Amino acid sequence: MHGRVKLKSTAQQEEEKRKEREKKLKIYVATRDACFNKRKEGAMDDEALQLTQQLLSANPDFATLWNYRREILTHLETVKEEDEVQKKYDAELVFLETCLRVNPKSYGSWYHRGWVCGRQPKPNWTRELSLCDECLARDDRNFHCWDYRRMVVKASGVPVDQELQFTDRLIGSNFSNYSSWHYRSTLLPLLHPQSPDLPATCPKSSTHSPPNSPQTHSHRVCEEQLLKEYELVQNAFFTDPNDQSAWFYYRWLLGRAEREEMISCVYMSREGERVVVAFSRPAQATGLMLLLDGKLQKVEWRSGPTSVRHSPVWICEFPPGTISDINNEHNLTVHWTEKYTKRECALYTGRAESWCRDTATDQELFRSELSVEKSSVLQSELQSCNQLMELEPENKWCLLTIILLMRALDPLGYEKETLAHFQKLKEVDSMRSNYYSDLCSKFMIENTILKMEYAEVRVFSISEKNLSTLCHLDQLLLVTHMNLCSNQLSRIPPQFSMLQCLEVLEVDDNLIEGLDGLSNLPKLEELSLKNNQISKISQLEPLASCPKLTRLDLRGNPITKTDNISAKLSELLPSVIDLML
DSSP: OTTOOOOOOHHHHHHHHHHHHHHHHHHHHHHHHHHHHHHHHTOOSHHHHHHHHHHHHHOTTOHHHHHHHHHHHHHHHHHSOHHHHHHHHHHHHHHHHHHHHHOTTOHHHHHHHHHHHHHOSSOOHHHHHHHHHHHHHHOTTOHHHHHHHHHHHHHHTOOHHHHHHHHHHHHHHOTTOHHHHHHHHHHHHHHSBOOSSOTTSOOOOOSSSOTTOSSOOOSSBOHHHHHHHHHHHHHHHHHOTTOHHHHHHHHHHHOOOOOOOOEEEEEEETGGGEEEEEEEEEEOSTTEEEEETTEEEOOOOEESSSSOSSEEEEEEEOOTTSSOOTTOOEEEEEEETTTTEEEEEEEOTTOSEEEEEOOOOHHHHTGGGSOOSOHHHHHHHHHHHHHHHHHOTTOHHHHHHHHHHHHHHOTTTTHHHHHHHHHHHHHHTGGGHHHHHHHHHHHHHHHHHHHHHHHTOSEEEOOSSOOOOOOOGGGGTTOOEEEOOSSOOOBOOGGGGGOTTOOEEEOOSSOOOBOTTOSSOTTOOEEEOOSSOOOOGGGGGGGGGOTTOOEEEOTTSGGGGSTTHHHHHHHHOTTOOEEEO
């Protein structure tokens, strides 16, 4: 037994650790209390700095102590010479580096470092950039450091091309660097903006303007540079097809143009003396003005769905007798003061309703999500992705990108291929099957709207398409008849109340339980809900706000087995004279 080290039992080790923790905790609490007392007394001296430093070295996320420390340093600026202040702040930066070693993602430490550099008489931005390089070399996804680097770049005026080269280095060493791809997407529009007059070439741009400079830049990248970026990102996803960071950047390169904000449709109806205004994007009604026959009207606007501040559809009613006489003609002008735009609509003699709508093409409606000026470029990218899919037939990112490219090129022409790719996506990525179902539903609705636009009809029919969700309802403002039978819909969303012209709705053979959207539909006359999941009277309450509803078909719903159901429905919906149970 001689010469052998005596091993302590686990219980002894735990007890010693506990005592050591208690000892450290007592010291920490005593130091904290002393620090708080000094702040309460208004002490702004070196001792207070030392106390806060002792605490923050152990716990750099103590926000109150950073605040106290800034109060002390701000006070010292007023009582010390500039050279002394500079030394204080230099020492502060050294201390902050120790805190960042304890926790490289400490909000308080990074914020305080930015504050110190902003207060320093002579900040050393080169040193700060080097610190960022060092931290990102250890963890290239430290978003705290990325935010700090953007601040340093902006403050020191680092050239944009130099930062772009920095992303080159990081991406070259690690294709899976989300932050570098994202940072690159903010730099390219500054360095290579698309010129409105010269879409196919790169305009001359300054390489010395710092990111976020006040100069006006396009949000799009010129085509010449885009082609180079395509090559870079293709190298990334051909090297590692399953890495999603490059795919996300690739989708950004393809472009995400937004529709111009405008009044897309104005609808007038003598019945109810209503005016409905639809926008290309959700907007507020505060900037809307109505002039009827040249006179400004005082009206109250309400959003189409539930009460929201931003809505794509707004509705108002004139006082009784304003436009109800069918023998009178009226001219309406809707001014949108926020965008200095207007739209006019004439309600002629003998007509019960009238509308004026934007004659936007399908490209402007739905294909702006992915838009590059020349379709040949998109076609080339589609070919590249198809080549990759031959090598990686079950790569979900490649499949999804192919779908989006097809949507950008020809949504109707590629409809069959798109549906096949969605089915494949659900098989190879079953965990996101619901997402793909919703996205597929969105695209099918878009295609149906395009077909409806081409035919210039007010009937919307999309049955037996496995729809799981409803969208783009603001585009269906003028629809009078709608067929959504034999899909996978579980509810009618609140946005459905934007369909102010809807007269007949068929949603047979779905999974519908909620009818929240079927409220305040002034023209709804017939509703067929056969073979759904309506089981309670309360689920039908929204229909009580539809004054013209006369025909309701509930056959095949659990509610039909409710005792005395006919009498209860007659009380809830007295206008319904043709009830089928």
